Amino acid sequence: MQDINKGFSTSTLKRGIMSGLNITWELSKILVPIYFIVTFLKYTPIISWISNLFAPIMNLFGLPGEAAIVLVMGNAVNLYAAVGAMASLTLxxxxxxxxxxMLSFCHSLLVETALAKKIGLSAVKVIAVRVALAVVSGLVFNILL
Amino acid sequence: MFIIFKEAFIGSFNSVKQIAFIVIPLMLVMEILKDMGVLDKIAQLFSPLVKIYGMKKEAGFPLVIGIVIGLSYGAGIIFQSAKEDQLTRRDLYLLTYFLVAAHAVFEDTAIFMAFGVNGLLLFVTRLVVAALFTFLASRWIKPDDTLLQNSSEVI
Incomplete structure (x- = not known):
């Protein structure tokens, strides 16, 4: 009996809920402002400039031009920012x-590349691999889905 | 102006709510599994895989930690077990290659599932691609017995 319940107690439940709440809180701090910014952008001509500019590339992945905002947010900031932009666009x-x-393979490039460099991997190689995985998976998913 | 503000307020609130409904139960389940020692058992399942890569079987544990917990929170545990288990430099490189393609898979998948994405598809694609990619890398990186010498080297 003790083996099955190894180390399991109410503190486990507390930690689980706290870590869930913590992620939700950290996510909200980034998601909410990005959501506001992109929603306001949608009511300005800027969104159609961005959309037209990136449409040729984004169309390769079956995405509208404005989806470039989601990819840029995800790579320059993190997944939470990408999700904020994604949720405010109509997709x-x-x-x-x-x-x-695409974002699963390639996101938070600034922070995560720094981590990979600490281990001794080359930053250029890590970024090249991740971008390549994102591009290939985007093309394949567009065809398969 | 008020309408835009209202749209952003309601929309962002709903997004956070949707995510919270998936992420909080998931983190709860993960914490329970961790305390029941399930991570160690999963790590054992991974030892045949790390052997295919020519890594020490002990590399399974830091690999599973990275896959489940992620790089930012898991980095400390990964470095620590890399030193304790005397992983080689090559082991750590391959470990990192796997993890840059697939880390924090439960949390990331949960966030996208909140928006209707097929979580299983996302999860499996990521792990399979990471496994294949690491396999290719393992053929490229020659066997190397250099151990990680000291902590300042990696931290």
């Missing part, structure tokens, strides 16, 4: 799935 499930797989 289909297929488009969200393509963004999700």
């Amino acid at each position: 289909s499930i297929k488009e969200i799935s393509i963004l999700a797989i």
Whole structure:
């Protein structure tokens, strides 16, 4: 009996809920402001400039031009920022799935590349690999989904 | 102006709520599994995989930690077990290659699932691609027995 319940107690439940709340809080701090900014952008001509500018590249992945905002946020800031932008744009499930797989492979480049460099990997190689995985998975998901 | 503000307020609130409903239960389950020692058992399942890569079987534990907990929170544990288990430099490189492609998979998947993405598809694709990519890297990086000498080297 003791083996099955090894180290399991109410403090486990408390820690689990706290870590869930903590993620939700950290996420809100970034998601909410980004959501506001992108929603305001949608009512300005800027969104259509961005959309037209990136449409040729984004269309390769089956995405509208403005989805570039989501990819830029995810890589320059982190996934929470990407999700904030993604939620405020009107996107289909297929488009969200393509963004999700691309972002899963390639996000938070500034922070995570610094970590990889600490271990001794070359920053250029790590970024090249991640961008390549994102591009290939985006192209494949666009065809398969 | 008020309408835009209202749209942003309601929209962002709903997004956070949707995510919270998935992330909080998930973190609770993960904490329970961790305390039940499930991570160690999963690590054992990974030891055949790390052997294919020519890594020490002990590399399974830091690999699982990175896959589950992520790089930012898991880095400390990964470095510590890399030193304790005397992993080689090559082991750590391959470990990192796997983890840059797939880390914090539960949290990341949960966040996208809140928006209707098929979580299983996302999860499996990420792990399979990371495994294949690390396999290719393991053929490229020659065997190397250099151990991690001191802590200042990696931290």
